[in-house]
Amino acid sequence: MTYYSETPREGISLPDGTFKGVLKDGKPSWGTLTDLYGIIYEGEFQDGKIQGKGIMTFPEGQRYEGDFVNEKFEGSGMYTWPNGNRYEGQFANGKFEGRGIYTWANGERYEGDFVNGEQHGKGVFTWSDGCCYEGDYDHGKQTGKGVYTQRDGEYYRGDFVDGLPSGRGFFFWADGDRYEGDFIEGKRTGKGVFIHKGGDCYYGDFVEGISHGKGIYIWTDGERYEGDFVNGQCTGKGVFFYKNGNRYEGDFVNGCKEGYGTMYYPDGRYDTGRWHDDNFMG
Secondary structure, three states: OOOOOOOOOOOOOOOOOEEEEEEEOOEEEEEEEEOOOOOEEEEEEEOOEEEEEEEEEOOOOOEEEEEEEOOEEEEEEEEEOOOOOEEEEEEEOOEEEEEEEEEOOOOOEEEEEEEOOEEEEEEEEEOOOOOEEEEEEEOOEOOEEEEEEOOOOOEEEEEEEOOEEEEEEEEEOOOOOEEEEEEEOOEOOEEEEEEOOOOOEEEEEEEOOEEEEEEEEEOOOOOEEEEEEEOOEEEEEEEEEOOOOOEEEEEEEOOEEEEEEEEEOOOOOEEEEEEEOOEEOO
8 A cells, every 4th residue: 555655844934034025014915935945935925924825845846836824834735746746635734634635656646535644534545557445544544444446347345454454344356256254454364255156155264265164165056065164175074965965974175075974865874984085985
């Protein structure tokens, strides 16, 4: 995530430097003031102080054009940096405050609320590659409720903490797959539901995007597995319900009956014993 790092440099002290312009009652009314450090202000004055519309430039190349109140940036204005970054919007007491647009030279852009110079409230951040975040900001961080959309159409909607999906949310893939559940630091970790575009679905535990722990996998043909998962595979203790009515309870390894278990048949028969690679060994 990219956030602005520059802060606007504030104004100048009127008694230091030289003034050229219009005087009113012996005080500057409109003109150009250059201070001892090379900061130049051109614009309106009231009662000898910088106030009204004006332009202020700094020796390092920064430039502010807009409203001034009591020698500070206040109202609407534009602040630019020599590296090409730019802020345009509302100011209060010399800082970004209210609605504004911050544009980076690399094409990234934030439009939204600012409080005390920070992104805070509601906003939209667009990356140079076309990805976009729209939602809550908390002291410069994407924290709260939001939507992150990738340029391929995939998107996440839900809770964010420090710019990463954390909490409850939904992720939608461009191919039609979708996930609803817990996220931790951008990873699908916790309880969730993954629904494949074809209709198969998994309900249960996830660790970093992989089914791991306890869960239920249901196929579109009606077959179902309930039990342990390890690294995305049916591994451990579980029950498999077949569409023909058979039911197996026992050990699994990588999706196969492996170890000790019992197969129950609809007519009341059952096979109990050792299984290997899905075959009953007796």
